[in-house]
Amino acid sequence: FTYVGDGRNNVANALMQGAAIMGMNFHLVCPKELNPTDELLSRCGRIASENGGNILITDDIDKGVKDSDVI
Known part of the structure; x- marks a missing residue:
């Protein structure tokens, strides 16, 4: 899945x-x-x-969302 936004915040970090723990692609x-x-x-x-x-x-939106099931 893909998260778009501030990579320093608690939501991005927790996700x-x-x-990583679940073995997912993030x-x-x-x-x-x-x-x-x-x-x-x-x-x-x-x-x-x-x-x-x-x-x-x-920082490339096209690369970041490619093949993502959830954004």
Whole structure:
């Protein structure tokens, strides 16, 4: 699924963490200056890969929503 908006806020961060734990593919579309912290990205990326999921952070809306079932 894809979240579009401020990547630093609690909603985006909680969704990314939950998706990583569940092994889901999570896309976050936001301007680069609103990306989550590097620490959070690293942790969620590691957890997602361990559980069969993927985390994608991009500022390209077309790339971010591609193949998403929920936006």
